[in-house]
Amino acid sequence: MTRSFVATGGPKKAAKTVAAKGKSARMYPADDVAVPMKSRKGTRAPTKVRASITPGTVVILLSGRFRGKRAVCLKILDSGLLLVSGPYKVNGIPLKRVNQAYVIATSTKVDVSGVKVPATVNDAYFAQATSNSVKSEDKFFDNERKAAIVSDQRKADQKAVDDGLMKVVTKEPMLKQYLNAKFSLTKNDRPHNMKF
């Protein structure tokens, strides 16, 4: 009786058939090869935005210089931050990113299906430009207050968004005044019992 692997030709092919049958290899490397540990970075799940916040939700901002003001959520960015706008014309809140942890979502929804957010408005759009040209010493002595320069691009984007948004906002009575009003708690207001 002949052994089958000899009959089917060459030891290479035999090894292959052995491996295919799920058997362990007959040979293995003598030296250990260092394999880098698998990084756990970058495998993080994308941020979950709570269900009460959707594009069109009116949110109350809780931190930063616009705290207490109400704004409209336009979009949820890839980073999980919310893109909001006052609109700027109504309450001075420009297109900006906010963390969902620092807003109260209200049950008031605005139909933003007609609002066209420029595709360029993403997380990179809001990233601050770092300038290395000014030395730290110069910066230290540069006490003159300079007015922030808002680029024409920003102004154009703001206008594009607000034009669409204002159409919807003015349609609903009182909504414009509501967005312009600041949120605050007064006597006998119990925020944990309040519905937003």
Add this chain to the structure above:
Amino acid sequence: MVFTRFVEVGRVCMINYGKDKGKLATIVDIVDGNKCLIDGCNTGVARQIITFRRIALTDLTCEIGRGARAACIKAAWKKGGVAEAWAKSSWAKKLAAKAVRGNLSDFDRFKVMVARKQKSKIVAAKVKSM
């Protein structure tokens, strides 16, 4: 001052404690100086013995015999128009208004605030002209 609301068989009361808080029930029997048997077959309250502290008497009564069963109480409520009479009472109206106020959204609260301001403006102007 004369008392008009008594703890009696057929007295409609409101529960002010526990999971049945705010629901109506009928006194069916009196156990002792502290407790009575109530039945809330019309409002989903189980027949139970309850202390007087946990109920508040209403002006309404219905005609039932002592220890009356659920079907009997239901019929008596229908005959006496208890549910309608309750809905008309200012107590019930206040409770309903409170519930509505409690469920207002942020936007609704803003609208109420504006309406209240307008009202007080009108009142103030009227008072000034008088």
